[in-house]
Amino acid sequence: MTNHQNSQCSDIRRTAIVGSGLAGLSAAILLKQQNHRVTVFEKSRGPGGRLATKRVAGGSADIGAQYFTIRNPAFRSFLEKNAGKNCFGPWQGRFGFQQPDGGWQAFPDEERYVGIPRMTAVSRALASNTDVRAEVRIDRMARNDRGWFLTDTSSRRYGPFDHVIVTAPPAQTRDLLANSGLMNLASILDGPVSAIHPCWAVAAHFESAPVAEFEGMRPHNAVLSWIANNSSKPGREDPGQWWVLHATSQWSAEHIETPADKVTDAMLEAFREVAGCAAMPDQTVAHRWLYARSDSDDRPGCLWFPAEGIGLAGDWLSGGRVEGAFDSASALVTTMTR
Structure with a gap:
């Protein structure tokens, strides 16, 4: 024994x-x-x-990964068993990407998932x-x-x-x-x-919806690589709308030491240009990711x-x-x- x-x-x-x-x-x-x-x-x-999620007035905003896919059946099984079926679900948003001529096309059809009520729900x-x-x-x-x-x-x-x-x-x-x-x-x-690139992220709150066509956008823009209506994700019950902006890797690298308030102003100006709106947010939060994306083929x-x-x-x-x-x-x- x-x-x-x-x-x-x-x-x-x-x-x-x-x-x-x-x-x-x-x-x-x-x-x-x-x-x-x-x-x-x-x-x-x-x-x-x-x-990652930032606590903001009235709720939270996902400033890191915006959604995830489940292409590997083992990943779904793992999440359901170890995190629970209620802590994530599909984001039924409309997604578009902008072509060089300025026109927009819908994303390829694929289920996209988010943590509920915030992305950190999965990791917690x-x-x-x-x-x-x-x-x-x-x-x-x-x-x-x-x-x-x-x-x-x-x-x-x-x-x-x-x-x-x-x-x-x-x-x-x-x-x-x-x-x-x-x-x-x-x-x-x-x-x-050397293959890892930075990314500036800004969460901005608007009292009324600044954009109606898409909930997630990949613009053809020198400053912004991603725009999303965070409040459109399931489980978010925000008064007004929180939007999340991600800068391009090149722009982020060029402004890696720029003060956060100036970064925020530049990214919001690009957002208004892409969205074709004049709305001004009443709250903003900026975050600098030093290690955001890898472009390595290895x-x-x-x-x-x-x-x-x-x-x-x-x-x-x-x-x-x-x-x-x-x-x-x-x-x-x-x-x-x-």
């Missing part, structure tokens, strides 16, 4: 995950199902990653049964004969762990690996780091270094979409547990 219990305990792997976006939470849940003891470390106050539901240590920024790692030990920016130490999974953006992942003396792994990320799905016991996962490794974060985590867990 005692020997059997000891054998079971020795089979339990201890895994640390850095980052509680969808990739980190998916990996944590999938590994728990494989009898791993998992601890997730998150530098912010709560989980989410790209599934997934995190509810996961050991997430919030407001812990892991700064470096070191391994001895007992395993990996992680140290945060306040010099607190965690461990030991058999494996470490990092799901942060490539620039932050490279810094962590370099700080840990893993230069051979850090150098692998030089290419992915999509290995995940990276696993068995000699070190270190894995990397994230949407940047699998096409850049929200669903890609799950695909990347799933691929990594499969590779680790073969």
